Amino acid sequence: MQVIINLEPFQTSAKHLQELISEITPKSPFGIAKNGTFIPKSAYLETQVQDGDKIEVISPVTGG
Amino acid sequence: MNADQNDCLELYGHQFPSRLLLGTSRYPSPAVLESCIQESKPAMVTASLRRQGANPEQISSGFWDILKKLNVPILPNTAGCHRPEEVIQVAHMAREVFETDWIKLELIGDDYTLQPDTLHLVATAERLIKDGFKVLPYCTDDLILCQGLVDVGCQAIMPWAAPIGTGKGPINPYALKLLRERISVPMIIDAGLGLPSHATMVLEWGYDGVLLNTAVALAHNPIKMANAFAGAVKAGREAFLAGAMLEHEQAQASTPNLGIPFWHQS
Numbered sequence: 396m397q398v399i400i401n402l403e404p405f406q407t408s409a410k411h412l413q414e415l416i417s418e419i420t421p422k423s424p425f426g427i428a429k430n431g432t433f434i435p436k437s438a439y440l441e442t443q444v445q446d447g448d449k450i451e452v453i454s455p456v457t458g459g
Numbered sequence: 460m461n462a463d464q465n466d467c468l469e470l471y472g473h474q475f476p477s478r479l480l481l482g483t484s485r486y487p488s489p490a491v492l493e494s495c496i497q498e499s500k501p502a503m504v505t506a507s508l509r510r511q512g513a514n515p516e517q518i519s520s521g522f523w524d525i526l527k528k529l530n531v532p533i534l535p536n537t538a539g540c541h542r543p544e545e546v547i548q549v550a551h552m553a554r555e556v557f558e559t560d561w562i563k564l565e566l567i568g569d570d571y572t573l574q575p576d577t578l579h580l581v582a583t584a585e586r587l588i589k590d591g592f593k594v595l596p597y598c599t600d601d602l603i604l605c606q607g608l609v610d611v612g613c614q615a616i617m618p619w620a621a622p623i624g625t626g627k628g629p630i631n632p633y634a635l636k637l638l639r640e641r642i643s644v645p646m647i648i649d650a651g652l653g654l655p656s657h658a659t660m661v662l663e664w665g666y667d668g669v670l671l672n673t674a675v676a677l678a679h680n681p682i683k684m685a686n687a688f689a690g691a692v693k694a695g696r697e698a699f700l701a702g703a704m705l706e707h708e709q710a711q712a713s714t715p716n717l718g719i720p721f722w723h724q725s
Binding site for chain 1: 482483484485486492505506507508509510511512522523526535536538544548551552553555556557623624672673
């Protein structure tokens with residue numbers, strides 16, 4: 396199936412978010428949102444990944 | 460009273476030795492940013508969240524390493540959010556990533572002026588407070604808006620001096636002075652300051668601190684400017700605590716008139 400990660404298409408067979416994260420290995424620290432909703436770390440394992448899901452992987456940046 | 464030792468900025472029951480909050484964007488290099496933080500010793504530094512890969516320069520591990528190394532309190536912001544729901548999601552992400560309940564609430568209502576969305580700011584602040592955040596809302600100098608933020612539980616607010624990044628200094632001194640008279644919670648002037656004298660001015664008026672970024676980052680020598688702002692904030696606070704003289708319309712001689720030499724001798 397195909398998901399969108401940070402606006403880019405990504406092919407995966409991951410069943411849940413934890414599995415997807417282990418495939419993409421984001422740089423720590425990071426946070427995840429799925430389809431516009433923040434997913435806390437504690438919910439990665441129970442959050443299913445489905446075709447067409449939009450995943451945001453975010454990191455600290457400078458800010459004012 | 461010595462403002463350095465005995466006078467702390469208190470926000471949500473936490474005490475901070477400095478009244479300067481410093482942004483971390485637009486510096487010439489991470490090394491300069493690090494030196495500015497070391498020089499000015501801010502109470503907090505602001506940071507934000509963006510997609511990984513969206514801006515490789517900003518998302519370098521260097522920035523995160525600096526924050527961890529300096530161990531300065533972090534104030535995450537919700538910069539760029541235009542809808543309350545975006546703010547809520549980003550705030551929750553920030554809490555997990557930065558491991559802090561502090562949040563600088565930015566809800567932008569107009570891209571040209573970066574003016575906050577004053578119609579939805581109060582409800583958004585209320586929701587964040589219910590979610591357990593220590594909310595520092597970026598707002599305008601509108602009295603009713605600020606009172607609304609206080610009424611929903613904001614224990615400090617951050618009115619602007621001028622639009623973000625303009626460096627104009629307080630463009631409406633009357634409104635800011637009136638706001639200080641009417642609002643009793645700590646207030647930090649956020650945005651629009653360009654000179655250390657601007658910071659001194661608002662501290663003299665009784666504001667509790669300033670949050671600035673561009674004025675330091677885009678100075679020809681950011682490190683010197685960071686130091687200048689730190690001194691300016693202390694000077695303004697000490698002047699406020701000292702209590703300024705009353706202004707007069709007419710000249711009043713400082714030197715005594717009695718015994719002026721040659722008086723009435725010609």
